Amino acid sequence: MSMHSFYENAPKHLVAVDCIIFGFEDGKLKLLIIKRKVDPMAGAWSLVGGFVQDEESTDEAAARVLKQTTGMENIYMDQLHTYGEVNRDTGSRVIAVTYYALIRIKEHDRLLANEHGAHWLSLHQIPELIFDHNLMLQEAMKRLREKVRFHPVGFELLPEKFTLPQLRNLYEEIYQRELDKRNFRKKILAMNILEKLEEKDKTSSKKGAHLYRFDKQKYELLMETGFGFTM
Amino acid sequence: MSMHSFYENAPKHLVAVDCIIFGFEDGKLKLLIIKRKVDPMAGAWSLVGGFVQDEESTDEAAARVLKQTTGMENIYMDQLHTYGEVNRDTGSRVIAVTYYALIRIKEHDRLLANEHGAHWLSLHQIPELIFDHNLMLQEAMKRLREKVRFHPVGFELLPEKFTLPQLRNLYEEIYQRELDKRNFRKKILAMNILEKLEEKDKTSSKKGAHLYRFDKQKYELLMETGFGFTM
DNA sequence: ACAAAAGTGTTAAGTATACACCCATGA
């Protein structure tokens, strides 16, 4: 008892999702890329991707692909752009919908990632990727910068407790430039979404830096309305 | 001698492009929508769309669809978002890639548009549209507002020569609020992309308003770099 | 005691906003 389909004459296409998976570790913004296992271009570096199945939405496909390589669910993802050039994939015509994901590297399943030939590489280490994947990455970086300007999604990349120098470091990686220490603290704290904790993190200095946690309530409120955040 | 396809096991999907076609006429921002001719939902209001063919990119499909209903080519278009829910189209599973276009209503082929059952309706007159098309429109408006904030694409909607009150009126329609006359002139002229002409347009006042033309050179330069433009 | 990172305020410049009157002209 399958559903009747209108539109009988229209051609069908392979549709893939490709995920630009960002993480933050050792003070560096990193990207999860894999050694491709299928032909053509088997063995080459690639973004994490997969084909959209009949019973899933493109959003669901992206979440599935992310889960398959990292084991993680309920991750912050945004759709970016659809690449529809006829010959962009040398294997066949494939229309690719890209998504980016922000994950906490510490929390992902390293074994699972290894099984899939996945590697975390910092932005400057990214090799040549297959097809138009380097372009996808470049456009994803641009969109990520625009995003964090109005939405405090940076927290998705940090552990629950983090220091202000860490947070600033993250923004510096995203913007690829230095940010003034004092002005940064001012702006971030003025947003009033951070909760200062008593604990200090002494891993990176003798004095130690205060740990902060962000306030989910206020955070979600801001996520809805957006907020101005200019570096 | 057809090309060998890898990826034999992956499912294929219908992929459509849907265009949010903006125009500006009689001081109103308008949208080109059509009476749908195919089932399901034949006779209902719909965005202008069509299926992506084998030999064309999604961008090309959008341009083709636009040309089919307006006769216009080389029109400013931007991809917006891809709607990939399994049941979004009641006729069959269709993945829809949306684009918006900015056109000069005066220059389009009215006869051709009529043949396709196309109508220009101002934003407040937009009826219920099929499927998720109202949502698409809503998101397109949001993106258009973001776009004009940094890119002077508003000119795409106006005739070659236009007055500052006309231009302000357009921005007011896009933002759906009043803009201060003096501040608007200051900002627009400060961008230094307008050329003041000697002629005046007296169609809307006895005094007449100066006509301006925008300077393609400076305009294109700004289009590349983007520019700050806050209302 | 010193090295190394954390933390803290002020000033100047630029940008956004609010606001009211005169001008040119056709009817």
Added chain:
DNA sequence: TCATGGGTGTATACTTAACACTTTTGT
């Protein structure tokens, strides 16, 4: 002459950007 829309300038509040020294503590 008067009604209509076009055109003009300034003052204030706000936001951003630049900048240097003191604090803490482990070695």
